[in-house]
Every structure is written in C-alpha cells, then in structure tokens.
Amino acid sequence: MKELSLEKVFDLLGKSDIAGSDKELEKLCIRIRELVESNGEDWVRENRQTLLDQWEYIVRQGIIRDRATDNDG
Numbered sequence: 001m002k003e004l005s006l007e008k009v010f011d012l013l014g015k016s017d018i019a020g021s022d023k024e025l026e027k028l029c030i031r032i033r034e035l036v037e038s039n040g041e042d043w044v045r046e047n048r049q050t051l052l053d054q055w056e057y058i059v060r061q062g063i064i065r066d067r068a069t070d071n072d073g
Contacts, residue, residue: 006032012041013048019059027064028055
C-alpha cells in the first residue's frame with residue numbers, strides 16, 4: 001500500500017484537528033497505514049477513539065522526537 005495522506009488519516013479517524021508536529025503527524029500517517037494494511041479501514045474506524053486517545057498520550061509525553069534536533073549526544 002502506498003503512503004496515506006494526512007487527509008485520509010483525518011477521514012479514517014473522524015477528526016481533522018489532531019495534535020502533533022509535522023514530524024509526529026508523518027509518523028501517525030505511517031502507523032495508520034500499517035494498521036489499515038493489517039486490519040483494514042473498518043477496523044481503524046471502529047477503534048478510532050482508542051487510537052486517538054493513544055495518539056494524544058504519545059504527543060503529550062513527547063515520545064516521538066526528531067533525532068536531528070536531539071541534544072543527547
């Protein structure tokens with residue numbers, strides 16, 4: 001499957017104001033594409049609230065970081 005657009009991810013998750021930086025939203029598109037490939041679009045739609053809750057936690061905790069700007073060494 002080719003890459004999912006952010007607009008398609010918004011459609012699947014039923015929401016267009018999803019938190020995250022450009023890098024984080026890029027990662028979200030990749031993950032949702034993987035979930036669509038393994039489980040199908042209907043599964044993503046049926047589980048959208050859980051996926052959004054998990055995503056909000058990931059963004060709030062800063063779990064996805066841009067390695068180019070990390071100063072950890």
